[in-house]
Amino acid sequence: MSIIDEILSQTDAEQIRKETEHNYREYVNPFALRMFKNASLDIIEGKREGASVWDISGEKYIDCVTGAGIFNVGRHNPDVVDALKKALDTYDMGGWISIVRERGLLAKKLAEITPGDLKYSLFCCGGGEAIEVAIKLARGHTDRPEVICMDNGYHGVTGFALPATGREVYRKPFAPLAPGYKHVPINDIKAVKEAVTEESAAIMLEPIQGEGGIVPADDDYLRELRAICDENEMLLIFDEVQTGFGRTGKMFCAEHSGVTPDIMVFAKSLSGGLYPISCAIFTEEISDFLMAHPFIIINSFGGTSLACLVALAAIEYIEENDLPGHAEKMGARFMKGLSKLKEKYPELVLDVRGKGLMLGMEFPEDSIGPRMAYQLRQNGVISIYTFNNPRIIRIMPTLVITPDEVDFVMKAFDASLKEIQAQEDKLKK
Amino acid sequence: MATSEEIMEALTDFTEQCNTNKRLRRMQRDWTKLLHYVATDTGDSFTMEVIEGEIIKNEAGTNGTPDVVVETDSETMCDMFWGDLNPTQKYLRGEIKVKGTQEDVMRIDAITAVIWPEV
Numbered sequence: 001m002s003i004i005d006e007i008l009s010q011t012d013a014e015q016i017r018k019e020t021e022h023n024y025r026e027y028v029n030p031f032a033l034r035m036f037k038n039a040s041l042d043i044i045e046g047k048r049e050g051a052s053v054w055d056i057s058g059e060k061y062i063d064c065v066t067g068a069g070i071f072n073v074g075r076h077n078p079d080v081v082d083a084l085k086k087a088l089d090t091y092d093m094g095g096w097i098s099i100v101r102e103r104g105l106l107a108k109k110l111a112e113i114t115p116g117d118l119k120y121s122l123f124c125c126g127g128g129e130a131i132e133v134a135i136k137l138a139r140g141h142t143d144r145p146e147v148i149c150m151d152n153g154y155h156g157v158t159g160f161a162l163p164a165t166g167r168e169v170y171r172k173p174f175a176p177l178a179p180g181y182k183h184v185p186i187n188d189i190k191a192v193k194e195a196v197t198e199e200s201a202a203i204m205l206e207p208i209q210g211e212g213g214i215v216p217a218d219d220d221y222l223r224e225l226r227a228i229c230d231e232n233e234m235l236l237i238f239d240e241v242q243t244g245f246g247r248t249g250k251m252f253c254a255e256h257s258g259v260t261p262d263i264m265v266f267a268k269s270l271s272g273g274l275y276p277i278s279c280a281i282f283t284e285e286i287s288d289f290l291m292a293h294p295f296i297i298i299n300s301f302g303g304t305s306l307a308c309l310v311a312l313a314a315i316e317y318i319e320e321n322d323l324p325g326h327a328e329k330m331g332a333r334f335m336k337g338l339s340k341l342k343e344k345y346p347e348l349v350l351d352v353r354g355k356g357l358m359l360g361m362e363f364p365e366d367s368i369g370p371r372m373a374y375q376l377r378q379n380g381v382i383s384i385y386t387f388n389n390p391r392i393i394r395i396m397p398t399l400v401i402t403p404d405e406v407d408f409v410m411k412a413f414d415a416s417l418k419e420i421q422a423q424e425d426k427l428k429k
Numbered sequence: 430m431a432t433s434e435e436i437m438e439a440l441t442d443f444t445e446q447c448n449t450n451k452r453l454r455r456m457q458r459d460w461t462k463l464l465h466y467v468a469t470d471t472g473d474s475f476t477m478e479v480i481e482g483e484i485i486k487n488e489a490g491t492n493g494t495p496d497v498v499v500e501t502d503s504e505t506m507c508d509m510f511w512g513d514l515n516p517t518q519k520y521l522r523g524e525i526k527v528k529g530t531q532e533d534v535m536r537i538d539a540i541t542a543v544i545w546p547e548v
Binding site: 390 | 500517518520521526527528529531532535539542
């Protein structure tokens with residue numbers, strides 16, 4: 001029996017849990033295991049389908065985390081799975097020193113579906129790597145070092161991406177970091193203007209801050225950023241890792257404001273939740289830097305045959321099923337429910353916000369986010385607070401969620417808030 | 430209900446456990462905080478000062494501006510300092526109230542995980 005047959009043939013949930021927890025404790029990360037268990041998020045995923053995931057014990061949950069936007073096409077989407085299965089009959093990842101047909105096809109597709117004149121694609125595996133590509137291109141193109149980023153922004157934790165991530169707690173233990181990064185508050189145009197110098201290469205931000213607490217950049221603010229970049233011959237970079245591929249009700253969040261960046265970065269849902277792939281797409285003008293240095297940014301596993309085929313299948317599914325349109329409708333249904341809960345629990349719920357199916361609920365203090373995550377698990381929903389702002393619980397389900405499933409999540413939120421309100425009242429006494 | 434003396438005794442034991450644990454001291458070497466502990470049922474309160482992972486002072490009353498405030502009943506507070514319960518589980522169930530950052534909550538849990546791994 002092969003190792004894979006052996007793993008898949010195990011069906012005793014209790015035995016699997018025991019073995020997995022042991023392996024985590026001994027060989028992966030005992031403290032992470034403890035945190036998962038404490039938070040009641042110690043789900044070992046078994047079956048995955050649509051908006052739902054089942055623990056190996058058979059308990060069903062609606063997934064409202066989705067890896068912060070990996071599973072836009074749904075968990076274990078059968079069409080995308082089928083594409084990968086078919087591809088595996090012929091393909092492996094493909095050679096690094098060769099011309100990859102599927103990479104060309106995906107790049108062409110991305111040029112078609114992204115806004116404005118974004119054209120050339122450079123592929124990697126994860127979001128942080130693609131952010132690094134964007135920063136390198138900005139510096140290479142402009143011959144300037146400085147990148148202006150947002151407080152509380154999140155762009156990953158790799159070498160060039162980490163200093164862009166706007167929170168000290170991620171950066172401090174790893175100093176000295178790459179220099180040349182400035183942070184300003186989001187939606188504060190005056191702060192950006194003050195930060196711009198002759199050394200500024202780019203402004204980089206998420207159109208909606210994900211880990212920062214589901215904070216949308218205002219449309220007017222984005223337009224002003226575009227103007228500042230044009231005026232100062234700087235580049236505008238949008239990190240659409242979480243917001244891309246229909247999540248916010250449009251194929252890309254940039255479309256809401258009509259502002260086109262010079263470089264757009266995406267990852268997560270480009271993979272269909274099945275095969276790692278990320279991308280930085282940029283304009284022809286910026287490509288001049290790469291023409292002079294065609295192999296200066298390379299990646300063994302970036303844009304492999306298999307990854308590109310999966311991405312093409314995922315995009316096809318998103319388009320054919322109008323997932324952006326569905327996300328907009330389901331997002332409106334969520335917002336209606338969330339607004340009612342804000343009225344019902346005025347002491348607990350300060351705000352509800354977001355676009356499409358990238359939504360957040362804000363609480364008055366840090367402790368309530370983790371406590372909500374705990375309560376939601378008891379009520380059949382997986383969710384987690386945003387990492388840069390624990391006062392916000394995120395609602396980011398798959399884009400195939402049904403109206404009935406939205407209503408189920410709303411009932412779970414109501415029950416969880418009711419319990420926390422009771423806890424708060426008890427503590428006050 | 431636990432008395433002020435019992436809580437201070439538990440706090441003293443806890444301090445010794447923390448300060449003599451080399452692994453913990455190294456792990457928490459970048460953690461400098463002022464913590465207030467408030468017993469909600471008796472009104473007793475305590476201040477703990479931590480500098481670079483070492484608890485350098487425990488005293489009755491709330492002194493200084495805290496980074497973290499922990500509120501719970503006196504019995505739970507004693508149990509917490511004696512390692513008879515998992516504070517994070519109690520926190521997530523709303524039985525211990527922590528005013529502070531989530532990072533600090535994780536640091537407090539890390540202390541428990543090192544000195545009482547079975548809890």
